[in-house]
Amino acid sequence: MRSSSSMVAAGKAGKHSGVALVDVRVGTPAQGRDVPKLDDSQIEARLRSLPGADRVTARALTKVHLAGTTNTVLVNFYRGDAPAEAEQIVEGQHWPSGPGEVAVGPSFLKQHGLAVGDRTTMYLNGRQTDVTVVGEVMLGNAQAMDSDWQTATELAPNTSAVDYTVQLGPHADAQAYVRGIEEADPGLHPSLRSDSPDAATTTVVGFSSVFTLLLTIVAALGVFNTVLLNTRERRRDLAMLKSIGMTPRQVVVMTVTSVAGLGAVGGLIGIPLGAVAHRLLVDHAGVLTFPESMKDVWHAPQLAALTLAGVAIAVLGALIPARSAARLTIAEVLHNE
Template identity: 60%
Template sequence: MPGAKEVTADAMIRVTMDGGNQALFASFFRGDPPALATELVDGRWMDGPGEAVVGPAFLAQHRKKVGDRMALAVNGRTLPVTIVGQSMVGDARTLNVSWPTLTVLAPDRRALNYTAVLAPGTDAAAYVKAVKAADPGLYSRAVDSGNTATRTVVSFATVFTVLLTIVAALGVFNTVLLNTRERCRDLGMLKSIGMTPRQVVAMTVTSMAVLGLAAGVVGIPLGMLAHRLIVDHVGVIAFPESMKDVWHASQVFGLALAGVTIAVLGALIPARSAARLTIAKVLHNE
């Protein structure tokens, strides 16, 4: 229909694999490649009969890999299928198969769903009304193309990062406060021989800044290693290298600078408090 940029049809039926009794759910696609085709980790999307794309959980549970063959059966009809690609996500009991395979296994089956990607500027509500008018038997609805899940994850990650920054700064604040109280006598002696309040602040903040820099130098590589270990062992999701390549020189430098900044901010208030200590008060406490 006018306004449709891409249209994909699919049908899902139950199949059995390699003569087994376990039921699998196969989705058969025709028309334009679905969004799933752009999320492949290995191999390619289906473009002919007897081809399938599966997820990481399917490969792990059934001990298969891209390039392996398997037999799918529906109501006594059997056809060999080759795994030509691996998708990012996918259940262990689901697989995606090319439409010509369906015409062999179940020639009487028809498409159950149609996904239309609208051209830019097309009114989605008007398109839905046109579909209903053209075929009242179709149930049509507009789906927002925005990735709500991604926005939610990014929002939570941002809030979590802010909270971690505050906790880290409070930890530095507490450490510096205890340190300055333990070193009251030393500070009093230094001030008695001519150290100015500004020099006391500079000394205290600098000592914490060095620790913040050291923490960044040690923590950033550990964080990068932990990130790779986690994303490589999620199990139900296989991330492509392009999605795991998230570390860049400018960002790493920014993270190291953030460690120094947090340390300085956390040490600033206790340092100013230590600078205001008088020699008489220090001696009185002693």
């Protein structure tokens, strides 16, 4: 479950809870849509001028060749306010903020044999520019890089944005803003971004929850079987204790207490093992790099709850055989003997 906590935190990264985001795509003939009447700079100015706009980010998408490989890679060039990806830098100096700076994901670094701080060269239409990897983003496409708009002007001076992301203010009317874009230019196609959890996060959390439930049931059944066998072997001892005055309630308490300690020990042993397993999982996710803040999911109240969970599972598994032992009569034991 701690791994799912890291995954949930990763899914929320870059999302502004309670703040509406509007994605605005620029229509092109290839898409069968109207072309905007406004040019690139006018579109950005209009988006900023509409009521409710707080931050506007323009993005251009271009294929370039990278030194040392024959394949092309995609480059996202950003202009305006920093995109949500800027908050996902897990290693390096900063998000690209000047010419010749790029940020990439862990898969890209691994596939192209690069590391933060390395330099490489981009080629596009006879032009070239040297770039430096200044940051590693938490999650990224293995064939895509993120860069600043100033780098785009060096490679392709006439680059235009293909889409815009608008972050609205806390009390802005998102639907009114979308209508305002549609009225401003029919060649702009806005859509309100959903803030629901992504499919990967939902899958991981669901699987972790089911897996935890199954482990709890299996552990409880293991305790049930052990206590049942133990009480059968100690039938004579239990009968002797009851013959000298032990009540059924005391039998239940004695039986349950005997395994509660083992449950506490099991919880104390399982916590460090779980912490090690969690760190191994998040450190070797491959396509995803977790920052230290997302790995720090172990806190004192949760650790205490996990220890108590071990006790609770042991008690749950021992309760039924303990009650069965409490109902055992002295005459029945002597008869079986």
